[in-house]
Every structure is written in C-alpha cells, then in structure tokens.
Amino acid sequence: MHKRTCVVVGIGPGIGLALAKRFGGQGFQIGMLARNAERLNAYVEELSAEGIEAHGFRADASDSHSLRSALDAVAMELGDISVLLYNPSMNLGGRISELDPELLVKSFRINAIGALAASQTVLPGMRRLGGGTILFTGSAAGLRPGSLEYLTLGIGKAGLRYLAHGLAEDLKDEGIHVSTVTIRGSVTSGTFFDPELIAERFWQVYSEPKEQWKPEIMYEKA
Numbered sequence: 001m002h003k004r005t006c007v008v009v010g011i012g013p014g015i016g017l018a019l020a021k022r023f024g025g026q027g028f029q030i031g032m033l034a035r036n037a038e039r040l041n042a043y044v045e046e047l048s049a050e051g052i053e054a055h056g057f058r059a060d061a062s063d064s065h066s067l068r069s070a071l072d073a074v075a076m077e078l079g080d081i082s083v084l085l086y087n088p089s090m091n092l093g094g095r096i097s098e099l100d101p102e103l104l105v106k107s108f109r110i111n112a113i114g115a116l117a118a119s120q121t122v123l124p125g126m127r128r129l130g131g132g133t134i135l136f137t138g139s140a141a142g143l144r145p146g147s148l149e150y151l152t153l154g155i156g157k158a159g160l161r162y163l164a165h166g167l168a169e170d171l172k173d174e175g176i177h178v179s180t181v182t183i184r185g186s187v188t189s190g191t192f193f194d195p196e197l198i199a200e201r202f203w204q205v206y207s208e209p210k211e212q213w214k215p216e217i218m219y220e221k222a
Helices: 017-026 037-049 065-079 101-129 148-174 195-206
Strands: 003-008 029-034 054-060 081-086 134-140 176-183 216-218
Touching: 003 017, 003 065, 003 101, 017 029, 017 037, 017 081, 017 195, 029 065, 037 054, 054 065, 065 081, 065 101, 081 101, 101 134, 101 148, 101 176, 101 216, 134 148, 134 195, 148 176, 148 216, 176 195, 195 216
Parallel strands: 003 029, 003 081, 029 054, 081 134, 134 176, 176 216
Antiparallel strands: none
16 A cells, blocks of 8 residues: 655754654655755655655745645655645744835745645645645744734734635535644743644644544644
8 A cells, every 4th residue: 555645845853853753653655845955865864764754855935836846746756645734934033114025025925825835736636535634834923913023924824824714614525624733832842832742733633533623723831
C-alpha cells in the first residue's frame, strides 16, 4: 500500500519541524517546502535518522507560482497529497504609519495568499483520493489589533482566518477538512506553547471525525 503524503509548507526549527516529525511518526511520507536548500537538506537528514521518509522542495511562500510548482513536484514524486499543513508567517515590526505598502503586500502574500494558492493546488489530488485535510497555523495577532509590533502579522493572519472559514464551508461536503489552529501565546520550548505540544494538537485536529470538524481551533491555556 502506498504511503500517504503530508506536506509541510514553511518548514523551520519550531512548529514546522515538529509537525513533520508528528505526522511522519504516524507513517506519512513528508514533503517539506522552504526557501533555504541547506536547511531542507539538514531536516531531511534529521527526519531520516528518526525513520521518517522525508523530501525537501524549494519554494517561496510569497510567490504563488513557486508554491504551485513545488507542490506539483511533490505530487509527482510522492503521489497525491492527502494532508497540507501551511505554516509560513511574516511579521514586520515598527510603526504601521511608516510601513512600505509593498512590504505589507509581501507579508500578506506569505501569511494568507500563499495559503490559498497552496490549497487550490492540492485540491485536485484530494478529490481523487476522496478527501483530505488542510490545516493552517493561525495566530492570536489575527483576532484583534494588539501590539504595534505585530500588526502586519495580524493583518495576514486575519485574512488566513477568513480563508479557513470560507474554505471549510466550501469543501465540507467533499470530505475535505479545513481548519486553522490559532495559537494564543508565544511559541517557546518547554512551555504550554512548545512546538511539540502544538504539533500534537494539529494531529488531534487531523484525527477528529467529520461531525466534530470546526473551521478554527484555539490553542490556548484554559
């Protein structure tokens, strides 16, 4: 039986790598997308040492064409993608009144538009498989304006929330599970917001039966 394929877009040393290990540990073959080829190779070696089949693909989340091409390459090499985990984010600190509008556009492309492009690219394969799962990494910054240091992130993550809700409603009758896991805290190892604990929550969301599907899950302390 062919292994199921999970793709992590925006692989890094925190949540991204933890997601790859959690889903890879459950028998998925992992496709990892990031811009840095050297880091990708290092993550492939790390996961392989843990018995996880992993493959790296270069892609720029701010460029929809780059994302689509990389995801098409994953599907060609590993088969139709049954799980998409979209994890990239970009934040530009400083006074919003002085922000270059083009940088805000780039940030929004990474935080939200890339999520749409990636989702659209994997949908044909999920339909062939008869279902699939798309999970986004959300942020409390997208819930309401807060610190000025996180406004650009918040604008993008707010767009991501709307996208998740819209896609969830659009695709639910096709057996495609869409949700955003909104993290309401600072991701820090050894705390409630440890990347491994967050990855475990993603796995729980993935494992939920259809009658429990929700477009947004809050990851927060009680």
